[in-house]
Structure formats: structure tokens, C-alpha cells
Amino acid sequence: MFDKLKHFGTMVKNAIIQHPIEILFVTYVTSILLPYGGEYNSLKTFQNLIALAPICFIVLYLARSTKAYWLLILLPIAIALFFTEIKLELIKDSRYWAVMLCTFLCLISQHWHKNNTYFVRETVNKLVNIGFAFVLATIIFAALSAITFAITKLFNLNSYDYSLFERFWIFSIVWAFPVLFLTLEHQRSADDSTYLNRVGEMLLNWILSPALIIYTTIIYAYVVYIIIRGEMPNGVVANVAFPYLTIGLAIQAVQLLLQNAKWQWFYRYYVYLALLPLALVWYAIYIRLSNYGLTEARIYLAIGAITLSICYGLLLVQRFAQYRLFSAVSIAVILISVFVLDPQQMAIKDQTQRLDRYLKEHNLLDKNNKIDKEAVFKHKQSLDDNRAEIERFNSMVSYVAREFHSEKFKEKYGIESSYELISERDYNENPRIFETSDLSPIRLTKTDMENVKEFIVLERRFYRPTHIYTRRTEEDRNQCQTLIYQGYDFTTNEFNADNYTKTAQACDEIKAPTEFIIAFKGIEPEIQFNIDDEVRKIFDKHNLDITQTHQYEVLENIKSDLLNIDLGSAVLSLSDIRLQFEDNIGYMVDNFSMKYLMFK
Incomplete structure (x- = not known):
């Protein structure tokens, strides 16, 4: 056991020696992020550094065996010095994700072998090493967390910093994960192909290949079915055919690694069998675009279909059936779709x-x-x-x-x-459901705030309690306590500060609460109110009978009061509210979403 750990330690040491710039870079990033573990707002300051780190790491790794490696030390230095000067939020920019995806494709296509077998083996090895490195990094995180938890509990350390676990995660993912990947990349053992064949033969020959054959049969059976019924394919067929084509392409490629590959009678004709599903995808895209027009997702679906069409077209011509061309085509299509086209604006x-x-x-x-x-x-x-x-x-x-x-x-x-x-309100003269909203940002002037004692932004949706809003007792799981109110406790900072009755009764006998009560505790003065009563006051203020249905235009006139409820000592501002009319009762609040609470 110790010999194996010693050997693994030697492997890590060798990886660090072989990749000094990469190790220094991930160490720098880790040291920058670690102090802010658990502080989300502070980490947001470094989001561009987090975004650029994997791209920089991959570029350095790919350049390791070239003369440009030591010149590229300027890249991590530039990122470290100037990432705060980037005004864009890279993680929210589609162009960043395009570059990230292209960089990843370059990583798994590293040597761009012309021979398909070598290319696929290299790609699979990379993916296996990435996956295994992530698993090991997760194990490191779990081990550190378990040790910390054990020490805390065994030595009665009741108060400890929960951000430790966030720091462990940062260390495991930002430092351990890339270092472990480099380590695994350096242990090119002779039996790699044997190991992959053992796993691959079981997975591909007896699980994935039969599943792909069944998948193919289902698609062709569907085509026969709609021909018999005289129907045309619907747009949903793309959701079935697109993943079929993508997965099928990957499974066929990995067949090259198997020494005892089965189902070859199927794979000899797979490219031709895939042409019908490909046609179905294009027809589904046509249906969606003609009926519903362009959306960003549909544009990317069409781009994906173009990529698949090119790849399957290359497979049909023996001379161009090279998987490295698939990576090149994918990179080209991704870059064109983001840097030349603008799917969002289109x-x-x-x-x-x-x-x-x-x-x-x-x-x-x-x-x-x-x-x-x-x-x-x-x-x-x-x-x-x-x-x-x-x-x-x-x-x-x-x-x-x-x-x-x-x-x-x-x-x-x-x-x-x-x-x-x-909104799904009735379109008749007297709607039984009324919904209204104000989704504009919160804007208050100095005049608005003159007589304000306290202003609290709270975003939470409250739903009318039903008979399921109960809590089973620990002593008897058949006994339940009923809900009294919902709300927020500012003392404990609990959103779900729900209060239940002290006495319990049989769960199957409990009926839905008739009152919709909200409470805000831990503040002065404490606030508790029945939202239905407040709505009733608004109806009375506008001389409306709450027990009668009203035209939509009439209810629209009280929108401002419904979304800004005066509670006396405070004003409750809502993003939206939904009223539902019940016979013999009148309008009742079904649900509402808070914006803020302003104390006068």
C-alpha cells in the first residue's frame, strides 16, 4: 500500500517538474481564490480569472513540447495582471464559451493523428484521464471534509467556519484536479489499450451497441408508422434523432479501439442507416422554424445539424473519413457561429x-x-x-x-x-382568476425615502396553504400539526419561519387552512397579517364587492394598491399577485411574490 502511494507521489512530483508553468499558474489561481471561500460576492470579482484559467492551462499544456513553451509564460502573467481590466462578464458571453469549447476540442485532439485508430485512442485516453482526475479530486475534497467534520464533532467544536468546505472544494478543483490530470497523462503504461478493451468490450458490445441497434429500429418503425397513417413527422422528432446521430457517431468511432468488436454487420451500414434520421432532423428544424421562427436555441440546433451533416458526409467518402477532420470542422463551425454570426440578434x-x-x-x-x-x-x-x-x-x-x-x-x-x-386568466367578461405584476426594477428617490425608517429587500413567493401544509410529529408519524403562518424571522435569518400548532391531530382529518397569514418576526414592530383581509380592504377602498366577479378592466384599476399593500407601519411591495374567485367566498389570494418591505 505504502509502495503504491510512494509511486503515486513520485508520479505527481515528475508531473510538477515536467510542467512548471502550468503548476505555478494553478497554484497562483488557487492562492488568490482560497481566502474568499464562502464569500460569493468576493469570488465574483475573480470570475474572469476563473473563466480564463482553464483556457490558459490547456494552451500551456499543449505547448509543452514546443519551443514556444517558455515564451508562453507571458500568458499567465498577463492574465494575472490584467483580468480585472476586462469589462465583459466572460462567463455570460457566448463568445467565451465558443473559445472554451474549441480549446477543449484541441486538447482531446492533441496530436491530430491522421490514422483514425490513433486519433480515437488519444481522445479516449484524454477523456478517461480527465474523468479519473475529477473523481480523485472529489475524493480529496470528501476526505478533507470528513476529517474536518470528525474533528469538529469529536472535540465538541460547536462553532466552526463553514467556508472551510468551500475552500476545500476550491483547492480540490482548481489545484488538485489539473495536477492529477497532468500526473495521469504522464503514466502512459503499455497496458492502456488492454484496459480500455476490457472495459470497452463489455460496455460497447453488450450495452451501447445493442441500445443503438434498438434505437435505429425504433426510428425506422416510426417512419413506417407515419407512412401507413399518411402523416408527416412532427417537430419533436429532432429531440430523438439528434442525440441518436451524435451518440451513434461516438460509438462507431470507439469501435476502432476494440480488439474483439461485435455487431460489425450493423456498423458497416450505420452511416447509410443514419441518413434517414438526419433527414428527419432537418425536417423537424424546418417545421419549427416555419411555425415558430428563429430562436437562439433553434439556430444552434441548425448549426449542430450542419456539423453532423458534414461529419456524416465525410464518412460516406472513404478518402475523407478521418476523425481529426471532425474536430477541425466542429471548431470552424463553432467559431463562425459565434464570431461571424450573432444567433441572439438574429x-x-x-x-x-x-x-x-x-x-x-x-x-x-x-x-x-x-x-x-x-x-x-x-x-x-x-x-x-x-x-x-x-x-x-x-x-x-x-x-x-x-x-x-x-x-x-x-x-x-x-x-x-x-x-x-x-396569463391563463379567463377571457370572459367576469374573470374568476386575476393576475397582475410589476417586474420593473426597484427605483426609489430621495423623496420616497424621507420618512422611511427601514428598507428591506426580500424576494420570496408565498402560496396559499393547503391540507398538505402540515408537519408530522416525531412521536407519532400519523399525528400532524397544522400551519398557522408563513414568513421570515430576522433573528435567525430563516426564510421558512413557518409556525405550527402546538397540539396535533390525525393527519387524515386535517383540512386546508382557511386563512393565509404572513408574519415577519425579529423586527420592531413585528408584523403579522392575513393577506386576504388586506385585499378585502383594497376592494372596499375602491367600492368593489369582493364577493362578486368583476371585469378585467375594473380589477386593473386596483393594480397599484394590490402590488403595494399598506400594512399601517409598513408597505409591502409585490412583484406579482394572483387572485382566484371562489363561490360563496369571493376573491382570495392564491399566491404572491414579494419585492420589499418598507417601514414608515
């Missing part, structure tokens, strides 16, 4: 044009060229059971609203959000 432009055209064709604009909500509701009502048409309209509105800033969306269309058009 999608927004297309969806906006489609929505504008739809609104004009169906006369859904008012005299100011803004969306007429009542015209939209009447149009939806006229569609009756044509759910496909309603879904098409909703998808356009929601996509444009999601991609636009709320102020820009309101300026162009005259409404605050798509929620006002696609």
Missing part, C-alpha cells in the same frame, strides 16, 4: 418581425400603434380550441419580452411584460 430580429406582422394582420394594435390588450384577449377567445395558434402567439410574445429590456419592451408595445398577454 433570433430577436426574426421574432420581433414575426410579432409585428402578426399584430398588424389581426388588428391587435391601438391607434398609437401599441398592443391593445382587450383586442388580444378577444382574438384569443375567437381562436377557441386552436391551442397551436395560441401557443404560437404566446411563444412570440414571451420570447421578445424576455430578450428585450422591460423598459424597451414597454416603449415599443405599451405593456410592461408578456405576462399581461399570456
Whole structure:
């Protein structure tokens, strides 16, 4: 055992000696991040460093055997000195992820072997080493955490720093993971291929290959089925055929590594069998684009289909059936799709044009060229059971609203959000469900804050309690306590400060609570209220009978009061609220989402 550990330690030492710049770089990054373990806001300061670290590490690793290796020491130095000067949030930028993916493809395609067997073996070895290094790094994290936990419990150290575990994770992933990968890359034992064949023969010959054959049979059976029924494929077929083509390509490639590969009668014709699923993918893309237009996801689906089409096309021509070309094609397509094309802007432009055209064709604009909500509701009502048409309209509105800033969306269309058009309220004169929202950012002026004692931002959704809002007692699991109120305790900083009755009763006898009570404890003054009572006061203020249904336009007039509830000593601001009408009771709050609590 100790000999094996000593041997492993020697391997790690050799890896460090062979890759000094990479080791120094990951050590630097680790030392920068470790002090901020558990401090999310502080770690955000280093998010660009975290984003650039894997790219820098891979570039240094790939350059190890070249003359440029020592010149590339300038790269980690530049990143260390100037990562704070980068104004973009790289992790949220699609261009960063394109470069990251291309860098990863270069890593697993490292030597770009022309021989397919060598290329696939190199790729599989890389992936196995990455996976095994991650497992070992996770084990290191688990071991450090377990030791810390044991010491804490055994020696009654009741108060300890939970951020230790975040620091252990940073150390394991940022330092141990890349070092272990380098170590595994250096132990090129002669029996690697034997090991891979033992595992591969079982996995590929008896699990994945039969599954792929069954998958192929199902797709062809589906085609026969729709031909018999005289139907056309639907758009969902892409969700089945696309992963089939991707997985099939990978499984066929790994066949080259097996010494005793089975099912070769199938793989000889697999490329030709895959042409039908490929055609189905393109037809599904056509259906989606013609019915629902471009979205960023659909553009990437089309780009993926183009990549697969090129790869399968290369396989059809023996001369070009080289897997290194697949990596080259993938890298080229990724770079073009992000740095030449702009899928996000293409999608927004297309969806906006489609929505504008739809609104004009169906006369859904008012005299100011803004969306007429009542015209939209009447149009939806006229569609009756044509759910496909309603879904098409909703998808356009929601996509444009999601991609636009709320102020820009309101300026162009005259409404605050798509929620006002696609909410599932009744389209009759007296809706039994009323939903309203204000998703604009919190903006308070100096005048607004003049008489404010305390301002607390709280974001949480509260739902009307039902009979399942119970808590089983420890003594008897058939006995339950019922919910009294929901809320937040500022003393313990608990969001789920839910209070239950002290006495219990049989769980199957408990009925749903009739009151929707919210409480905020641990502050002065403490606040507890029934949200239904507050809504009732608002209805009374506007001379509305809460026990009667009202037209949507009437309820819209009380929107401001519903979203800013005056509790006397404080104002509760909401992002949205949903009222539901119950016979013999009237309007009741179904759920609402908080924005902030402002004490006067």
C-alpha cells in the first residue's frame, strides 16, 4: 500500500517538474481564490480569472513540447495582471464559451493523428484521464471534509467556519484536479489499450451497441408508422434523432479501439442507416422554424445539424473519413457561429418581425400603434380550441419580452411584460382568476425615502396553504400539526419561519387552512397579517364587492394598491399577485411574490 502511494507521489512530483508553468499558474489561481471561500460576492470579482484559467492551462499544456513553451509564460502573467481590466462578464458571453469549447476540442485532439485508430485512442485516453482526475479530486475534497467534520464533532467544536468546505472544494478543483490530470497523462503504461478493451468490450458490445441497434429500429418503425397513417413527422422528432446521430457517431468511432468488436454487420451500414434520421432532423428544424421562427436555441440546433451533416458526409467518402477532420470542422463551425454570426440578434430580429406582422394582420394594435390588450384577449377567445395558434402567439410574445429590456419592451408595445398577454386568466367578461405584476426594477428617490425608517429587500413567493401544509410529529408519524403562518424571522435569518400548532391531530382529518397569514418576526414592530383581509380592504377602498366577479378592466384599476399593500407601519411591495374567485367566498389570494418591505 505504502509502495503504491510512494509511486503515486513520485508520479505527481515528475508531473510538477515536467510542467512548471502550468503548476505555478494553478497554484497562483488557487492562492488568490482560497481566502474568499464562502464569500460569493468576493469570488465574483475573480470570475474572469476563473473563466480564463482553464483556457490558459490547456494552451500551456499543449505547448509543452514546443519551443514556444517558455515564451508562453507571458500568458499567465498577463492574465494575472490584467483580468480585472476586462469589462465583459466572460462567463455570460457566448463568445467565451465558443473559445472554451474549441480549446477543449484541441486538447482531446492533441496530436491530430491522421490514422483514425490513433486519433480515437488519444481522445479516449484524454477523456478517461480527465474523468479519473475529477473523481480523485472529489475524493480529496470528501476526505478533507470528513476529517474536518470528525474533528469538529469529536472535540465538541460547536462553532466552526463553514467556508472551510468551500475552500476545500476550491483547492480540490482548481489545484488538485489539473495536477492529477497532468500526473495521469504522464503514466502512459503499455497496458492502456488492454484496459480500455476490457472495459470497452463489455460496455460497447453488450450495452451501447445493442441500445443503438434498438434505437435505429425504433426510428425506422416510426417512419413506417407515419407512412401507413399518411402523416408527416412532427417537430419533436429532432429531440430523438439528434442525440441518436451524435451518440451513434461516438460509438462507431470507439469501435476502432476494440480488439474483439461485435455487431460489425450493423456498423458497416450505420452511416447509410443514419441518413434517414438526419433527414428527419432537418425536417423537424424546418417545421419549427416555419411555425415558430428563429430562436437562439433553434439556430444552434441548425448549426449542430450542419456539423453532423458534414461529419456524416465525410464518412460516406472513404478518402475523407478521418476523425481529426471532425474536430477541425466542429471548431470552424463553432467559431463562425459565434464570431461571424450573432444567433441572439438574429433570433430577436426574426421574432420581433414575426410579432409585428402578426399584430398588424389581426388588428391587435391601438391607434398609437401599441398592443391593445382587450383586442388580444378577444382574438384569443375567437381562436377557441386552436391551442397551436395560441401557443404560437404566446411563444412570440414571451420570447421578445424576455430578450428585450422591460423598459424597451414597454416603449415599443405599451405593456410592461408578456405576462399581461399570456396569463391563463379567463377571457370572459367576469374573470374568476386575476393576475397582475410589476417586474420593473426597484427605483426609489430621495423623496420616497424621507420618512422611511427601514428598507428591506426580500424576494420570496408565498402560496396559499393547503391540507398538505402540515408537519408530522416525531412521536407519532400519523399525528400532524397544522400551519398557522408563513414568513421570515430576522433573528435567525430563516426564510421558512413557518409556525405550527402546538397540539396535533390525525393527519387524515386535517383540512386546508382557511386563512393565509404572513408574519415577519425579529423586527420592531413585528408584523403579522392575513393577506386576504388586506385585499378585502383594497376592494372596499375602491367600492368593489369582493364577493362578486368583476371585469378585467375594473380589477386593473386596483393594480397599484394590490402590488403595494399598506400594512399601517409598513408597505409591502409585490412583484406579482394572483387572485382566484371562489363561490360563496369571493376573491382570495392564491399566491404572491414579494419585492420589499418598507417601514414608515
